[in-house]
Amino acid sequence: MSTTVTLAAPRAGETAAVARPLRRRKREWQGWFFTWPFAVVFVFAFMAPLLYALWLSLFQNRLVGGNSFVGLGNYEAAFRDPAFWDGFGRVFGFLLVQVPLMLLLALVAALAIDSARLYATGLFRVVIFLPYAVPAVVAVLMWGFLYSDNFGLTAGINDWLGSDVLRPFAPSWVTVSIGNIVTWEYVGYNMVIFYSALRTIPAELYEAAELDGASSSQVIKAIKLPAARGAIVIATIFSIIGSFQLFNEPNVLKPLANNVISSHFTPNMYAYNLSFAGQQYNYSATVAIIMGVITAAIAYVVQIRGTRKEDR
């Protein structure tokens, strides 16, 4: 903006017109010079891997016959690949159910702690946040033992009930079981985001609400939720990205929930198995790129919609 303003002024004089391009060229060069520490890191850490993956996805390296250029052949194959869409459908369904549930729980927890009606809020905050501090692999292994219907907690409960009612590793339940782990892991994290947004609300607003005779549910609806809206949008986007990238939890449970978690349970697991067991690095890169594009598109839509609401 400011550039147009400064440039607009000397446009009247001839001499200024001659001087202008020189000055501008110089300024541009200096600008680039100052960006190089960023540019080097950006190009090597972000652009190069992406471009390399893109490059890889255009080839096919066969065990017999070697490397050949296939153009968009890998993409065409991926769009017709039931294994890929099976994994995609699963994470999509997972995201539709688990993300709202987790964010709702986190929001309730944040509102409860913020309500100043609880004793020992510090303790609750830490305890709810604690699962997030446990490394994901350790957490999943721990849950794996709880879920085990041979010797774990589940087996104990089933024994006590005298039936096989709990079967966390049954094909129809395993996604729910994973959702439970993921929710347990990340409720606290999202709660902290929401809670910090709620803490930024100036006390005057509450005072004003009190003077107007607002009930606590009105305070939540009219003050707290609008204030937390930005945080909710951000948390939603992170959670969507996280759902599409689901990998740790199913991958660690795979050996425990034998045969139930397939090698294409999630798109990330599919890409992993393609490259590490199948040596199909090219196809794996294709799957990764398609997932990246889909994730970016959905995250973008959520962001647009989320911010639009905020403007309203």
Place this chain on the structure above:
Amino acid sequence: MTRSTSTTRKAASALTAAALTAITLAGCGSGDDPGSGAPAGSAADLDAALAEGGELTYWTWTPSGQAQADAFMEEYPNVTVTVVNAGTATEEYTKLQNAIKAGSGAPDVAQIEYYALQQFVLSESLLDVSGYGFGDLEEEYTASTWSAVTSGDAIWGLPQDSGPMVLLYNKEIFDQFGLEVPATWDDYVAAAEKLHAADPSKYITNDAGDPGFAQPLIWQAGGRPYQTDGTAVTVDLQDEGTKRWADTWNRMLEPGLLADVPTWSDDWWKALSDGTVATIVTGAWMPGILEGSVPDGAGKWRVAPLPSYDGSATTAENGGSAQAVIKQTENPELAAAFLRWLNSSEESVDVFLDNGGFPSTTAHLSSPEFLEETPEYFGGQKINEVLVDASENVATGWQYLPFQVYANSVFPDTVGTAYTGKSDLNAGLQAWQEQIVSYGSSQGFSVNK
């Protein structure tokens, strides 16, 4: 989920990609492919290399790996061998494949299971050591292990151990429930029914679906589902023998007579220890592991020949590894010399045996000292007699796929669903075959054509 995972993942993928970039760069630099033919040389060249010395890296997960290397360095002080445990089985193959693809960073000598060996041969990753006079070593090994490391005149490694299949059974449970040691699979199924009926918490064995277990049993049943001739591959997971195994196994799987506990899981060890699982159908390397891992089982377990379909002694190989020289090595003669010492010298094999390994060398298998051993754990039974007998009755003619590692990775997706649903294994096998055919074709093989 959420932020931290996504950032870590981003960082991880950036690192992976950066590594991949480095890999391609390195790949461009190394154009010195040694060619596919066996290097010319002789046994004398190996002795010269040993005297001259040098440095070697050896990847293995064998418990005695370091002790064997130490013994080697004591004998040949000019040679330094660095032993690296790069993970077990598939984990190691992944690293090995990546290092080979990268063009550097692979070890000179690596442990590779028999089933995965062909895959490395195919990708021209291994050195054919037949040029160094290794052909003379043939008579030192059992026929089945030797055939696993050779194809035609080429020799792709030397056998370390073997795993002829046997039946380990918990005698205490067998006595308690009046079970006879089964000679045939029909007897075995009957015992499974009897045991589970008498005590529903007990199972004859566990099987939650494992390709490394199913395939040797198909082998024993006479199935030969894979045939490879160059790049032409034939897959028939419904041949007579394969069906024979599947039909027999269905009789235990469908009524729920098999414990749904994955082998090697914590649950499994508990099940072995508390008698939930009464037998283990396994390779000859298992007794040593059982003794070390299930101390509660002392005195209870015994070893018997594997049940068969017709009462004969026919068995198959379950697992077992070879060591191979990786083509990337800068010192092929020294690497081959180490390999020769590792798997054929008395000193090395002795160290291996002291650590509970089961050998592939006929001299050790037939040595009276070995046969006469009476381990306390197995109630003083001369278990090696049973194991060695099994090693002499391994059925011939079995081949693995040239892309078995991948095929095994999709076994749970296909045959595994039959296990989960306690339904017909044949349907699972057919689904598996489809996956195998599709992968093989996409990799340029001519499959079932």
